[in-house]
Amino acid sequence: MDMDSVIVGQRIHRRQKPVRIIPSANAFIYTRDNSASRRAERREPVTIANQRPGRRAPAFRWPQFVAQRLSRPSANGAGSGVAAIAPVSLLRAAAAFRQNAAGLGQPNPAGLSGRASQASRLRRIALLAGCALLVILAGAWLIMPVRPAPAVEIGKLELPAPLNLDTYLLEMFRPAEPDSSAPAGELPVMLDTFDYRVAANDTLEAIGRRFGIRVETLISLNTIRDVRRLQAGAILHIPNLDGIIHTVKPGDSLAALARNYDKSIYDLVDVNDLDSEVLSPNQVLFIPGARLPEVELQRALGTLVAWPLTGRISSPFGYRNSPITGVRQFHGGLDIVGPRNTPIGAAMNGRVAETGYSAIYGNFVILTHHDGYQTLYAHLSSIQVRSGQSLSQGTVVGLLGSTGLSTGPHLHFGFYRNGRALDPISMLPRR
Structure with a gap:
């Protein structure tokens, strides 16, 4: 039996060298690794032109083909057609069918070789392996224990793990908390004032506490020379x-004032609502946050000069009859009587300009103060300071005595400015 009797309705011409088999539109030829496959490579390709005219090529199915061939009567008319088919050929055809059916489950597309089918199978295997890996990773993530999100610090916001979108958005848009290290109150951008009428028994210190303003601010803004003379009914x-308050002097500039008071030019311009940086003499400016010099504050409070000794005044400032000679002459100080060796305190902050002994004043100390002021302490029994020493108000400069021209223990207290004698009573606080 030859292959023409097996493949019905197909015309195959033998060729001497193998050619590529091109299946027709309605039939498929499966390659085989056995001798039947090698014989098929030497056949002429099956085309529609080789089919019989007027006959449609049947679908190529191995089981139906085998069933039809087995049911066909033999050539000699005896029995079924089983004896007409070589057992070896049927076995090879069945083996080829199983081999191709065990592949991808469908025939190879037209024009693809066995190598292309193998590459397709490898791609499917790789795809299945990738999908399995993703499933494994997803399962591991789902069974992973959930840990609480770490604390979030303002300014160093980090995404919690696992991500909670609601918490993240709340932290992102939460208003910033005020800085506790910042100053309690920011300076207003412009000065504003209101009037207050002083009531009976009001003090400047009590008024300042009531409105949260320093006493020195009220003194400067209202040009108070002596707070002890503040009267009821006055307008503050x-x-x-x-x-x-600063009164502009010739040569002053905003840059110089800002440098002297350690402020910015913009603060001065904003607070005083200035239209120009050019200043005029006698122009009044408010310096925000500035402090009064200690001397001016002490003068307004009445504490600039302190009594060096508490005692009776035996001889005032001015002309008098000398207790030694009886001659009328000028007395350039204040005599204060007290017990011998009573401590004598400095009337003001200052520096020791001179110490020594005089035939008239006995043991004496001269202190130099601000603005050309000087004080004299005479008739001391002993001196307690040295030249060049800096002193604060109340520091003991010596002990009360009766040295020099003196009729008894007393202190001669002199007050000078630029070398001219002043009445100490005008400088000392009232007692």
């Missing part, structure tokens, strides 16, 4: 921020 200007 109460500002909305602390600071002092």
